[in-house]
Amino acid sequence: MNEQECEQQRWQAAERLALVLNAGGLQRMSARVLAVFLFTGAETVTMGDIADRLSVSAGSVSGAVKTLLSTGLIERLPAPGSRREHYRLREDAWPTLFSTQNTVVHVMLQATQAGMAATSSGDPAHHRLGRMRDFYEFLLEELPGLLRRWQGRQEVT
Amino acid sequence: MNEQECEQQRWQAAERLALVLNAGGLQRMSARVLAVFLFTGAETVTMGDIADRLSVSAGSVSGAVKTLLSTGLIERLPAPGSRREHYRLREDAWPTLFSTQNTVVHVMLQATQAGMAATSSGDPAHHRLGRMRDFYEFLLEELPGLLRRWQGRQEVT
DNA sequence: GCTAAAGTTCGGAAATTTCTGAAGTCTTAC
């Protein structure tokens, strides 16, 4: 396998992963940009690098980078007096992504509680909502332990 | 609070929950139909019931019900020689939904492995992909135990 | 078998999301 073939495969894999990240909840452009951060051979990238690689407009890259920054998946490097800003994937990007996805659970719980307040205890809906609440409360209870176990494993390495 | 106010609140809560389910990955119409299954005061519902409640076309309901059936969130009841098919929320709907959402993780892992195959071990991308793979493999390892603990808690009740 | 109600399918309209491109702002270097 020569170098060109490898590069081709690398970016094919990147686009495939972008599709999955997209299915997992990320916006399409955010997913593609995140894939660049993952698959680039460089330690850091600039917005221009990303725009070139994906052949998309600077505006799109700007928006996606802003989103990824605000969700804590990437970080801006303390720029050494450079003209261009440099960014890179954060070390704990994946636990972060996992955690933010679980904020949805919180909102779900609030909705179930509103529903239970609007139904009497004899109502089948009241019972159903109770079961739903129980499950998601269980999930939230389990979350901290899960992340702690992950961090514990990291320290060993 | 009189009966009408309660009904109004009930379905307001239902629509709110539908929005959250939508944000959590479900299609818009599937989410709204699932909310009806949760919030209805009846034990079971027919497609006609759903269409009336949401004021949407029979076609839309048909599509959404088909999806919810295939993902195991609802079930068709062994119809007692009736003209209309009856459906209801499955008892283990929420663990099921949770598990299906985690099939995304499997696909993600496959993509990381393809990426690692296309990069050499000296490449920064190789290292990044390795970290991503480690985290999601960890998650998959934790999943069975999590569901087992949930089932254990259910049996006690 | 016929009828009528229930459910399904699918083409295209409508609505929403997503991206671009151009204009504007900020920063750096000279």
Added chain:
DNA sequence: GTAAGACTTCAGAAATTTCCGAACTTTAGC
């Protein structure tokens, strides 16, 4: 201070998703 490059913003175009509705299929009841 000025010019040039990097980044941001936003209105509108493009693409995609989503839904309706009409035609079609199936099934229960007679």
